[in-house]
Amino acid sequence: MRRRLLRDGILLRSIVVTILAFILVGVATIAYTAHAARIQAETQSRVHLEQLLDTVESTLRVACFVKDVQLAREVALGLLSNTEILRVTIHEGSFILADIQRPGNRGSTDVAGSLVRSINSPFIEGDVIGRIRLTPDPEVIERRIRDDIIGQALQLAWQLALIAGAIVVTLLAFVIHPISAMSRNLHAMDPTAGDRLQKPPGHARTEIGNLVDDVNALAGSLVQALEKEQALRLQGEMDERRYHAIFDNAESGIFIVDRAGRLTSWNPAFARLLGISGDAARRLSELPWAAPEEIAGLIEAAFTNRQPVSIDARLQPPGRPRFWLKLVLSPVGSDILQGVAHDVSALKEAEAAARRQALSDPLTGLANRASLEQQLGQRIRQHHLQPGRGFTLLHIDLDKFRLITEGVGVTAGDEILRAIAGRLGATVKSEDTLARLSADVFAVLLQDLDDDGHIDKVIERIMNSLRQPYLVDGSPIQLTASIGITLFPSDGGDAPSLLRNAELACDKAKLAGGNQAAFFDATLAETAEQRRHLENDLRQAVAQRQFSLYYQPIADLARHRIAGAEALIRWHHPERGLVPPDQFIPVVEQSGLINEIGLWVLDSACRQLAEWQAAGCPHYLSINVSGRQIPDGLPPQAVAAAIARHGIAPERLALEITEGILLGDIGVARAWLLAVQQLGVRLYLDDFGTGYSSLSYLKRFPLDTLKIDRSFVQDMQAESSDHSLVEAIVAMARSLRLRVVAEGVESAAQLQMLEAMGCHYAQGYHLSRPVPAADFAEVVAGIDRRLAG
Amino acid sequence: MTTPTRLLPLLLLGSLAGTAAGEPLVVVVSAQQRIERLSQEDVTNIFLGRFRTLPSGLPAAPIDQPANSPLRAAFYQQLVNKDVASINAYWSRLHFSGKATPPRQTNSDGEVLRQLLSQPGAIAYVERRQVDARLRIVFEFPP
Incomplete structure (x- = not known):
């Protein structure tokens, strides 16, 4: 069927085109032939008439000369015996000697192409004595033309038929048959088995042969591509299996979220982490997050920024302790997010502990030096923004505490320090800040105490409180402290200088024998300066x-x-x-x-x-x-x-x-x-x-x-x-x-x-x-x- | 080469005229006729059957010299440059139609004159020396 179509296709088209071309050529040729034949026939006819006239001219001359009607008539009849001539008219001056027309002819007498010739006197050259008009018979000319055209057309027809036949045979032999053969072979060919097309005989170097080469080359490259593709697919399947294994066995939760925020796929670890059971689709933000709107925002951000985003989110699953997940969402394409979740609770706790430790003293739970400096800085900044009453910083150093720890042991020493922290806490207001700066050094940040009398009362209270005996293993131990006092903003404009000056004041109290408080004054700074x-x-x-x-x-x-x-x-x-x-x-x-x-x-x-x-x-x-x-x-x-x-x-x-x-x-x-x-x-x-x-x-x-x-x-x-x-x-x-x-x-x-x-x-x-x-x-x-x- | 072939007829003409009479030929009519002059063309048309009337209105009656007269040959030779055979052939072609008739043939010079004078529309050619008062020359061949 296909082969027939192919053959019919080319053959039919070739033949149609050939016929059309031939018709065109034939029409043109015949048109030309008709024209040429008419010219030729007319010329021939004229020549013939001229020749006829030549033969009767001398008689005509005589007839005209003597105006002999009978003689003229004889000549005219003689001329009419020629079939080409329709009518003969002989004039002598204005007198018509003879006018004879072929009988039974319907044609008009005034036909273009009539031959008129002057008749001279037989004796006086150049003396025109009459004229003769020969009217040719158009039918005769037409018939001749028709015969010519028919002859031409017949010749043309058999020539064209010959050429068309040659083209058909050529096409069949050199194009259609080889292509049909190739087509048949292609149907039966299995390129993957190494089959290749054979060149049709005699076409080793023709375009058909080249086509076979090209088809074979194409088959070769297709087979190669197929093999490569197969290898890739195999590799892909292996990779997929491997990734699937990773997906299933990963410790981290892995999941996919679609554009609407729905979870479309997740691995066992994710189900375990979030306590998901079953395959029911749900939104990521519907899981028991502490702040679900954060999750929705994160999904939106990942889609908007088209970049991975991450967050540490807290979960509050019912009936389970709260925990932290680190979520990383990476956009894959425009409609999918790939997510990874791990439990970072331990990390979070460690971080929190580290933060607490960094700002507080592990032994007493009071603020440490860094924290105190921070708070001082904050107070000072606040003061600059909103100047008001200042504050007071106390530097409290226990007298000879080292000797006591030597005596009672480090553990008991720590006990005492904790007790001191407690006593200090009891003597100051809740908004005041307590800190432990080093082993036996404490600091107190007192709010809104710029009245010296008031400060004295607080100092007295602290001293009294610390002076009470501490019971260590049942035996009382007595302690005293030296206290340095600095006032903000008069004694220093920043945290380090306030702390330093409080310490200098404390040193002064200590030098004076301890168990007392001393206000900072400028000479202390001066002394320190001298020492430097x-x-x-x-x-x-x-x-x-x-x-x-x-x-x-x-x-x-x-x-x-x-x-x-x-x-x-x-x-x-x-x-x-x-x-x-x-x-x-x-x-x-x-x-x-x-x-x-x-x-x-x-x-x-x-x-x-x-x-x-x-x-x-x-x-x-x-x-x-x-x-x-x-x-x-x-x-x-x-x-x-x-x-x-x-x-x-x-x-x-x-x-x-x-x-x-x-x-x-x-x-x-x-x-x-x-x-x-x-x-x-x-x-x-x-x-x-x-x-x-x-x-x-x-x-x-x-x-x-x-x-x-x-x-x-x-x-x-x-x-x-x-x-x-x-x-x-x-x-x-x-x-x-x-x-x-x-x-x-x-x-x-x-x-x-x-x-x-x-x-x-x-x-x-x-x-x-x-x-x-x-x-x-x-x-x-x-x-x-x-x-x- | 062309010159001798064209000159030949002229030489022949000259010798003929000389040997025939030595006298020029003239066309004459009866002096009583009312014809004064004819052209050579008129003469040709009259003697060769085209005109059948004279300018005077009389039917034309051309008269020929005897058939083998040298005058006749000389006349036609001079008039239409044709020999006697051609003239004879011409007339024989017209003979059967009967429409035109050749000039009347005479047997002698005397008969030419007699007929000239006797017939009303007669016209003939003669030697100049034969012209007398009864006759009138209507055409002379140019010298």
Whole structure:
């Protein structure tokens, strides 16, 4: 059917086109032929008539000459015997000699194409004596033309028939048949099985052949594309299966939301998270969110922005605890959102806890320093926006709280701090803010208290409240506090300066003996400023080596001679001259410069010892070590390095420590002391008697020598309590195999008493003030002489 | 080459005229007739049967010299440049229709004159020296 159509199609069209073309050509040709044939027939007819006339001309001339009608008639009849001639008319002048028409002819006599010829005289050339008119028979001409046309048309017809036949045969043989064959083969062909079209015979290099090549190439590429597509589909199916597995097994909830906000698909994890059962479609915002309008807004935003959006949303499922979900909605195409949900409750809780912790003190639950600073900043900003009455900031520092925790233990100390927080809370108004700034430091932000009298009442209340005994394991403990007071806006314009000034005021109260309150005043700031100056000068002093060591001799009371010396630091200020140690040592200790200066002292002392050693002088030398240098400011390795560097005997070096270091972390202090003792260095306990003076320390720590504080020695008189105390200390030390140095010996009487008590060494102005190294040898020689004398 | 062929008839003409009479031929009528002059064309039409009347209204009666007279040959030769055979053929073609008749044939010069004078519309050609008072020359061949 299709093949027939194909064949019929091309063939039919070709034939129709050919016939049409031939008809056109035929009509044109015949039209032309008709025209040409008419011209030719007329010309022929005229020539023929002319020839006829020529044959009868001489007779005609004669007939005309003599006007012989009979002769003219004979000529005319002779002419009419020719079938082409319809009528003959012979005139002689105006006289008609003959006018004869073929009988029975219906044609008009005045036919175009009539031949008229003049007749001359037979004797006088150029003398026209008549004329003859020959009228041709149009029917004869028409018949001739018709015959011509018919002949032409017949010729044309068989020529065209021949050409059409040739075209049909050519088309059939070279086009239609090969195409039909190809079509048949294409129907039977299976390209995937490797089948390809064969070229029809004889068409290897024709367009048909090229078409076969093209079809084969197309088949090849289609097969290739098909295979690729199949591979892709296979891959796609595998991917889909894999993604489906991920979808089903994911911990996170995965879901799809349509344009209307309806859930169209979700994975088991999502159902689990939200407690969805069944497949019933529902809106995402209909789930038990704490704020469903937030979810609806999120969906709208995702569609509008065409970007992923996320939110942490809280759920309140009935009968289950509230929890948080992190929702991420990503638009896929224009009508679908892909959503992911995970449970972030744990994270949220941790965040909340962290936030609370960041702003509050975990021990007491009060605000911490950061929180207080925030609130101060807020109050100050408020004040700037809406100036009104200021506020008061109290800095409350417990007096000697560290000693108490040492005594009762850290846990009990925390108990007390919590109790203090409670008491403070009870003494202030609810709008006031309480904070714990550091271990034993609290702060109170009092609202609307710019009246000093009113402040005093509050302070009194706080002091009283704190003064009440605290029960620790059933035993009462007494506490006092120092309070610094600053007023906003008069005492500082911002939070840091208010806090600092409150602390300065508190320091002032503490310096005044504690258990009292002090208002901040400008001099405090000034003092602090001076101290900062001093600190700067000290830094410069370290850099420029403005320090030097003085040496105060120490006498061996048994041998009556100088045994060694204590190295004491002196500062030669370029403007202020020699600065006493008590004016700068506290600053050095607090600023951290102590470590650098301490190392310098160690190095200088070792160098001095090396010099003495080289000079054959057997004195030992002690240096002071601050509690702040232990353990890292002066590590035992640094001591060992200094000893090695200067090549001194370690037992000639003594380090003087105070009871302070024994009150800190005992383990650390003990380890440091043992390490230093291992080096062979002696350890002295300085200022013994002024501090805690626990006998247990003396047993627990590897000490060599006690130095009795000058306050005991200075006031020592015969039969006085100090005398007994010193005597007792010496006796106790001896029993513990410790040596004793008595400091502050200012008289010969004291020296004798000490000697009598069995005290091993003495030091003081009675013997010598601290002297520069250059004077030391001379001073020692003088003392030795005195003692020997 | 063309010149000799065209000259040949003229030479022939000259020799004929000379040998025939040496006298020019003229066309004459009876002096009593009211004809004064005829053109060569008139003469041709009258002698060759076209005009059957004279300008004077009389029926024309041309008279020929004897058939083999040199005058006759000379006359037609000069008049229409044809020889005697052609003239004879011409008349024989018209003979059967009977419409036109050739000039009357005479047997001699004398008969020409006699008929000229006896017939009312007679007209003939003669040698100039034969012309006398009874006759009137109506046409002369140009020299």
